[in-house]
Amino acid sequence: MRKRIFLNMMLLLASSLIVLSLLLCLLFYGQLSTIVQGDLRDLAEVFRDNSSATAMEAFFQAPRNNVRISIISPPGQVVFDNTVEAAGLPNHGDRSEVIQAMEIGVGEAKRFSDTLDEETYYYAVRMTDGYVLRVAKTTSSMLGMFVRSLPVAACVILVMIIAGYILAGRLTKRILAPINSVDLTAGVVLPYDELAPFAGMINQQRQRIESQITDLRQRTDTIEAILDNMSEGILLLDKNGSILTINKSASAFFTIPDAAGKNILELFRKKDVLEHIRSALAGRRSEMNFSRQDKIYRMHCSPVAGNGAIILFMDITGRMQAEALRREFSANVSHELKTPLTTIYGYAEMLDTGMVKEEDKPAFYGHMKDEASRMIALIENILLISKLDEKAGQELLEEVDLSAVINETVESLSPKAAAGNVTFEISAEKAVMRANRSQMDELFYNLIDNAIKYNKPGGLISITLLSTGDQLKLTVADTGIGIPQEVQDRVFERFYRVDLSRSKKTGGSGLGLSIVKHIVMAHHGRIELKSQVGQGTEINVYFPLK
Numbered sequence: 001m002r003k004r005i006f007l008n009m010m011l012l013l014a015s016s017l018i019v020l021s022l023l024l025c026l027l028f029y030g031q032l033s034t035i036v037q038g039d040l041r042d043l044a045e046v047f048r049d050n051s052s053a054t055a056m057e058a059f060f061q062a063p064r065n066n067v068r069i070s071i072i073s074p075p076g077q078v079v080f081d082n083t084v085e086a087a088g089l090p091n092h093g094d095r096s097e098v099i100q101a102m103e104i105g106v107g108e109a110k111r112f113s114d115t116l117d118e119e120t121y122y123y124a125v126r127m128t129d130g131y132v133l134r135v136a137k138t139t140s141s142m143l144g145m146f147v148r149s150l151p152v153a154a155c156v157i158l159v160m161i162i163a164g165y166i167l168a169g170r171l172t173k174r175i176l177a178p179i180n181s182v183d184l185t186a187g188v189v190l191p192y193d194e195l196a197p198f199a200g201m202i203n204q205q206r207q208r209i210e211s212q213i214t215d216l217r218q219r220t221d222t223i224e225a226i227l228d229n230m231s232e233g234i235l236l237l238d239k240n241g242s243i244l245t246i247n248k249s250a251s252a253f254f255t256i257p258d259a260a261g262k263n264i265l266e267l268f269r270k271k272d273v274l275e276h277i278r279s280a281l282a283g284r285r286s287e288m289n290f291s292r293q294d295k296i297y298r299m300h301c302s303p304v305a306g307n308g309a310i311i312l313f314m315d316i317t318g319r320m321q322a323e324a325l326r327r328e329f330s331a332n333v334s335h336e337l338k339t340p341l342t343t344i345y346g347y348a349e350m351l352d353t354g355m356v357k358e359e360d361k362p363a364f365y366g367h368m369k370d371e372a373s374r375m376i377a378l379i380e381n382i383l384l385i386s387k388l389d390e391k392a393g394q395e396l397l398e399e400v401d402l403s404a405v406i407n408e409t410v411e412s413l414s415p416k417a418a419a420g421n422v423t424f425e426i427s428a429e430k431a432v433m434r435a436n437r438s439q440m441d442e443l444f445y446n447l448i449d450n451a452i453k454y455n456k457p458g459g460l461i462s463i464t465l466l467s468t469g470d471q472l473k474l475t476v477a478d479t480g481i482g483i484p485q486e487v488q489d490r491v492f493e494r495f496y497r498v499d500l501s502r503s504k505k506t507g508g509s510g511l512g513l514s515i516v517k518h519i520v521m522a523h524h525g526r527i528e529l530k531s532q533v534g535q536g537t538e539i540n541v542y543f544p545l546k
Contacts (some may be wrong), residue, residue, distance in 0.1 A: 009168035010161070017157045032139060033121070037108070040123040040135045043067065048105075052131035056080045063315040068136040072098055072124075092134075097124040098515055101132045205248070232314045237264060239307035241281060253292075253313055264311075276301045280309035289316070296320050340371035347371075400435045402444075402465055402472065403428040409444040410463070413452060421457045428465035431472050444520045446512040447476040447539060454537070455480035470545050483507055483531040491529065492517040516541075 047055045052071050059069050059082055059217045071080035076093020078086045090099050100107025101124035109122045124134040227234055233250030235243055241264045251259055259267060264277060276286045280301035287300045300312040347368045352354050356364055406428050417424065451461045464475040483491060492513050520527045522540055531537035 009171065010164060013164040013168070014157075014161060017160050020156065021153045033119075036121050036137050036139055039121070040067070040121060040137055041108075044123050044125045044133055044135050047127060047133050048125040050127055051129045052079070052127055052133070053129075055127065055131075055133055058404070066137060068138075070134045070136070072132040072134060074102065074130045095122070095134075096121050097122040097134060098132050100124070101126045101134070104531060147254075177333075232312055234265070234313075235311040236282065236304075237277070237309045237311065239281060241265060241277070243267075244308070250313060253297075273299065277309065277311060280311070281307070283307075340375040343371045344368050344375075379458045397434045398437060399432050400437050400440050402435075402440065402474070403432065405437075405440050405444050406463055406465060407443065409448055413445070413448055415447075417461070420452055420455060420459075422452050422455045422459045422461060425460060425462045426464075428463060429467065431465055431467055433472060433545060434436060435543075439519045439522065443516050443541075447514050447541075450512055451476055451478035451480065451537075454478065459536075472543045474541040474543070477536060479536040482533040482535055483529070483537055484533055485531075487530055488531060492527075 006294075026172075033193065047058070052073075056071055056079070059080065069080070069082045070078055070086075070092070072092050073079050076091040076098065078089040078092055080086055081089060095109070097107035097109040100109075105126045107124040109121075111120050111122070112118075116136050120136055120138045122134060122136045124132050126132055227245075227247035229245060231249055233253045234245070234247045235250050236245040238244055242312075243260050243264060245263055246259050265274065268274065268277075270292075272288065272289060273290055276288055276299065279286050280303050285300075285302050288294060289298055291297070295315055295317045298314045298316045300314075302310045302312075304310055347364045351361065351364060387480045406426065410424055410426065414424075448461065448463070455461065459479040461479075462475070462477045464473075464477075466473055516539075517527055520543075523543055525541060525543040528540040529537070
């Protein structure tokens, strides 16, 4: 804008000076022509009432000046000329001013010299004796006058342009200074009334931009909050594979604090993964599973507009492990149910075909009853674990005295302990906590029942319950066969048995400790196991009081 105003001012100044010069030349030329014509007319009119002889006598003695005086006879012959010899001049009877003077008494003409850039003015009057007095004066033509005055005019114009250049620059600054000082962030103050429409448009546009910026900032913050709080890793790549956006989960995945701007090839070198990423950059969607640092990830590669790609990493380790556990659980359930069913089916077939003697039938019925009881107990345990997985029963909390539960459980299992020659040693202070009563019964029953099953004849079971600050500690220790160190982490798995032959003899299903662990976790507790082969096992359970 500054440059445009300045150039317009200079153009206006230059054009004004040129037009002014031309007008002045035209004015001066017109005034000069009028003066010359008036002088010639006055000079000729003086001798209009005289004869040619009187005129020649007057002009013959007069000094020469820039006025040419000629006396022409009626035939057109020049009889007197004050500048050249009259005898050598041609006949002037065909000159327009002479013809006019002969006819009407007065004549005038103007002739232009192309070679000399001059104009000559002629004025003629008819005297009393019929002769014509013609006076003439040569002056510069308008073009000649302009050419001769051009150097001076050019100098004046140049000086004026230089002065105008300086003044135009200062004037431009003064005009633009109020506009340049406008603070668009604090509202538009009008420096000139002519800018009112422009200022109104700026105010509206500024408000619209501020609203859009606020909306864009809110959307950006929302997107960033969503991305940063996602457990999945997200990367946005450009067409060259450089990372444009990466969230916290993806940064943790690559263990690089600031991966933005780096190429994905610098961060990942698995060939099959890179092939899928290149496929997405080429416009094809793909997905795959891959392992990294003992974890399993699901990767989704999707192309986006602009020849880029979005890469999504999801940690599916837990899901894959859960699926593996479900498959293993299904297989174990099928196996555990198939064994008693097969036994029952075999006994029933033998009884149906009459292959069993009458005196042996009670024994067969007893075996079938035992297998049916084992299958019912197994189904009940499976249903209990399913309920615990679904966190069922946690809404049925009540104040439970754990010492009373211990005494009731020991009393119910005393015949079984006596059959194995196992004795109890109980040290349980009164301890009340909010819990599901039936689940607590199941927990103590499984712990004490296992201690009896895997104990030695004449063994001892120690049960301790005490309050330690903000938690309860339950300890069930036996002097039984113990658990090998290498399998202690697996005893809480479903259907896992340390000694298969002993478990079958005692009727164990491998679900007892798994149920115990689920109940402890449902009550926000933790469980610890200590065991040595041949010396016994100690299980400690900790429950928070709050």
